[in-house]
Amino acid sequence: MLIKNVDILTVSKDAKSHELRKNASIVVKGEKIEKIIDANIPVDDNEVIDGKGKLAVAGLVNTHTHTAMSFLRNYANDMNLQDWLFTKIFPAEDELTAEMAYWCVKLANIEMIKSGVTCYCDNYFFMDEAARSVEETGIRAVLSRSVSGISDPTGAKLKESIDFFKRYHNTCNGRIMSTLGAHAIYTSDTDYIKRVVDAANDIGSGLQTHLSETRTEFDDCMAQHNMTPTQYLDSLGYFDVDGIKIAAHCVHMTNNDIEILKAKDVSVAANISSNLKLASGIAPLPELMAAGVNVTLGTDGASSNNNLSVLNEMRLTSLIYKGLSMDPTAMNAKQVISLATSNGAKAISRNDLGEIKEGMTADIVLIDMDSPSVAPATEPDAALVYSASGADVDTVICNGRVLMKGRKVLSADEERAVFEVKRIAEKIVG
Known part of the structure; x- marks a missing residue:
């Protein structure tokens, strides 16, 4: 070519x-x-x-999203994260089937391709269907069958995640990679998170998670464990695994939290649009970057963004930190391009990408x-x-x-994907 x-x-x-x-x-x-x-x-x-x-x-590399959530775009708006998740999103997700998830992922893959994304990190379920879409559309992905203790009393979903990793990691000519990942500290207890960490160590997997996304998460962790969410996961060995380590959001962080992420080589996936829409706060990216933490850009799911455009995130990320600091040189264009390209490649341990x-x-x-x-x-x-x-x-x-x-x-039927996901949304959320 x-x-x-x-x-x-x-x-x-x-x-x-x-x-x-x-x-x-x-x-x-x-x-x-x-x-x-x-x-x-x-x-x-x-x-x-x-x-x-x-x-x-x-x-462009989108280091945090949930592709199958595309059917929830423009549903359940103007809510905070906890109410949004537990009263709207989780119940709707319970209605999703594997075949539905396939079409939702397909639409998300098409959307990302059309906005210049060639690689993304996904934490969700129905990962076999996600892998099928990735293989067909030609995009690159790091897929994690996300698990949570509150929905996995028998450990069957963790086993499913392990099996998926073994079958798909480094397949499809290197386009599909995989990790394990506990959804968040507020959906899993200590014992379950330890099991996820042990499993990751056993099979040589990296880990992804949501971290310090809201003030509620931060305050509840302090009350329950007398530790910040970052300190708590670090105490459980979450950041000591080998390979990919991505913490999404990282909005509410202490100086010690930032030091931990740097020392443990954890990459941060900033999701500025999603955090603003859910009124979760604004991540301290300048402080993270100054400390040497590898900062990248994610979109989160279409349900909380409401699109999957990393280009949009680049512009917003630059502008918001200029406004907050009243410094026009803050988060300049070159820095933001690096967040979306070479930093994203570093986060997924691919030194052959990003330039x-x-x-x-x-x-x-x-x-x-x-x-x-x-x-x-x-x-x-x-x-x-x-x-x-x-x-x-x-x-x-x-x-x-x-x-x-x-x-x-060229690699997917856009019209068919739009049709199928509209039909799914109508059936589940009306």
Whole structure:
């Protein structure tokens, strides 16, 4: 594959510098970027993509979402997290079947592809159906059959999670990875969380979880254990497992909490839109980043965001911390691009992703810089963060395969997925 006449933006892993290479060609061979050359150098290739007017960036990484929740988009709004979960979301989820979940994941996969996401981390259930959709659509995913003690008295769901990990981790040409994960401290007791940690150690799995999302969670943990949620999970060995360690949200954090996450090499998945919509608070990302914690971006589920666009999260993340600090240099465009690309790749232990360089895996997104909402793209990094939206994503390549070209998703039936999920939503939530 040859992507010709394209401008390439690469932000350094420390976000301190960026390289804009204009009018270049990217040569993709198999799953890898073989070479990057000047566009005027002739290359013979059967598959040519014209990148004129496009900006090539590394595929975006969504480090926290729940894809099967797409049927709950625009349902149960203007509520706090605890009421939202226990009175609306959990009861609706009980009605979901495996086949329904498949279509919900399929729609979410299509939505993410159309907004430039090539990899995501999912914590939910019906993971076999999620894997089926990932395999078909060509996207990349880290799938976790999330478990909670309150809904797993016999341990059957934890066994299901372990079995899923053994069957799917590092499969589908490396596009499917897996971890275990307890949903949250407020849905599992101490003994159950210890069982999850022990299982992860036994099979060599990483862990994902929701952490310190609300003040209620934080205060209840202090009252019950005389520890913060971060200290509590650390005391149970949750952050001592090998491999992927992702803590989603991390809104209510102490200085000691931040030190623990840094010392234990835990990546934080910030979910700014979801936390704002559920009035949970705003994560201390500048403090986390200053301490050296690997901060990444997640969307959370479509039910609390209400979309799965990492581009939207990039813009909001930059703007909100500028406003909070009254410092226009805070959370600049280069930093935010790193959160969505190289930092996301680091969180999932993939040093072959997150940048467009020779030898890297070909997860590449082409953004239309001639779009009316983007042009003139005088400063491409700023254009990407402050102007571009999912509608400006033209072409998406994952693992060397073209998933979308000219805004048309090639790997899935978009119309069918929309139809099926609308029907599911009508049946379950009316």
